[in-house]
Amino acid sequence: MSKQTRPNVIVFFTDQQRWDTTGVHGNPLGLTPNFDRMAQEGTHITNSFTCQPVCAPARSSLQTGKYATSTGCYRNSIPLPEDSQTLAHYFSGSGYRTGYIGKWHLADEEPVPAGKRGGYDYWLASNLLEFTSDSYDTVMYNNDNEPVKLPGYRVDAITDAAIRYIDKHQEDPFFLFLSYIEPHHQNHLDNYPAPIGYESQYTGKWTPPDLTALGGSAPQHLGGYYGMVKRLDEAFGRLTDTLRSLGLSDNTVVLFTSDHGCHFKTRNSEYKRSCHDSSIRVPTAITGPGFKGGGQVQRLVSLIDLPPTLLDAADIPIPASMQGSSILPAIRKVEEERPDDVFVQISESQVGRALRTPRWKYSVSAPDKDGWEDSASDTYVEQFLYDLEADPYELTNLIGLDAYDRITRELRGRLTEKILQVEGYAPVIIPAETRPSVQRRISIHEK
Incomplete structure (x- = not known):
């Protein structure tokens, strides 16, 4: 593949987003028109699940293509081993520029030293973004571990940084991992701080049946949570507009997914760490070369399948150490002999x-x-x-x-x-x- 024809790859990664926040999964509130359009025009992974419903283990799996018990990061607060081979290493080794913006959560110190950044060239991130920032106070660290304060609501601040990265690297094949904290709760408040004016638009509106039946904290938190999802989708629209304006849309693979869902204290004392779909089912769609017009992938897909899929899309050999499998054969209607199920490991709770x-x-x-x-x-x-x-x-x-x-x-x-x-x-x-x-x-x- 020549440099000019190799596809760019972007991961738009949200935190704690339920699958049924999206219109294509039946949410009636119009929160995700940009995601819905992508799912309809690209490839919609209809039945998408995390392999570990908690932040760091899921992130270790998405970076390496291995289950959390294989990475060693089976729970939060265990750093990714420095000798781990990540997506950044595989893309970099194939001539890509690599960038990471947002929440990392795979180190044991803040700021994250260079050796614990998973091999990414460009770095504008925090290990625990929920602790270095607030909804209107975004602070992350650059390659030199200098604090950088970014203006605007946190979703917008991170998106602005991503747009600057794309604009600067439009002549290079690049792999950009864009990791948001939203719609995860703000820890020190135990609250879901949406942009000003957004929470009131969705408070008391449609509630998923499990939350209606089981209660939990949904009456208090769902309005803010939906407001955060709405702003994320608007940011996703800005990102796709950027690609379109720079003439990169047809040569950029974009994956939208999340690390796990949110059950609003209905299954245990917090928001995830259970086997239920409210914890493990997430919205996932992919567009770009190989995925445009792919329709719906109905078979069950695990987060562990996404790293080999991204490498496959960029024509990079899939390492034998990866424990998932690419979904490109399913999109191409190639018959596969594999069980239609997903395996989930649960820790901490x-x-x-x-x-x-x-x-x-x-x-x-x-x-x-x-x-x-x-x-x-x-x-x-x-x-x-x-x-x-x-x-x-x-x-x-x-x-x-x-x-x-x-x-x-x-x-x-x-x-x-x-x-x-x-x-x-x-x-x-x-x-x-x-x-x-x-x-x-x-x-x-x-x-």
Whole structure:
């Protein structure tokens, strides 16, 4: 590939964004017209899931293409090993300029020294952006670790920096990773600070069924959260306008995704770290060369599949060490022999594992392990089973019901095999106590 024809690659990465904030997933509030247009005109990964519903582990997986137990960053506050090979190394090794702007969360000090930046050439970032900045007070660090205060609402300040980077590097093939903190809560406030005037537009508006049923902090926080999502989408529109104005749209791959979702204190005492779709399902779409007009990818896709997809799109060899697989064959309608499921590792709140299929959600936990101290367990106990066709918002736990014994046994075997494949050992999974199904009966056609 010549320098002139190699596609630029941009990752637009949000933090804690639920899939159903988007119009293409049924949100009626018009929050994401730019994402929706991209999903319709490019490739929409309809069923997209994180492989670890907490910040640092998910980020380690997206940078390396490995599960969090393989990177070693199985929870927050474990830095990415300095000898890790990241997307920046692979793109740089193939002649790309590389840049990182925004939240890193893969180091153990602030500012982040050069050796802990994952190999990125250009650096304007903070390890913990939620602590070095506020919604209207954005401070990050440059290549020389000098503090840089950027004007405007934080989403806009980071987007302005990205636009400057693109303009400066339009003659180079570049890989730019753009990492926002929004719509993550502002930690010191435990609040979701939208731009001035945005929160009131969405307070008391449409609420997802799981939050309507389970309550949590949604009545207090959803208006601000939606306002942050709206501003992110406006920023995404500015970014795509920049590419269009510079004549780069047709030669730039743009990935929009998030590290995990948000359940608003309905599944545990905070916002993520659970097996539920509210924690693990995220909005994902890709456009640009190879993805324009790709339609919907219906099979389940994990965050672990995105790094090999980006390398594949740039015609860079996919390392054998990566544990996911490119989705380009699926877009090209190439037949693949692979299970239609995603594997999720859960830390901090618990040591847990989950398997998500098109129909079922099956999750186990290790009650004798500490989610902060222990990365895995040799023994798990069944925790959840949901029928996602009948119960898409996971309100009725079926685990232990005798009518679902055959399905549970099958999923138990599949999860055990997945853990063996990813982590190198086969744990014991203790079945849940059996209980009568009463009105529930499985037909002979049940899958």
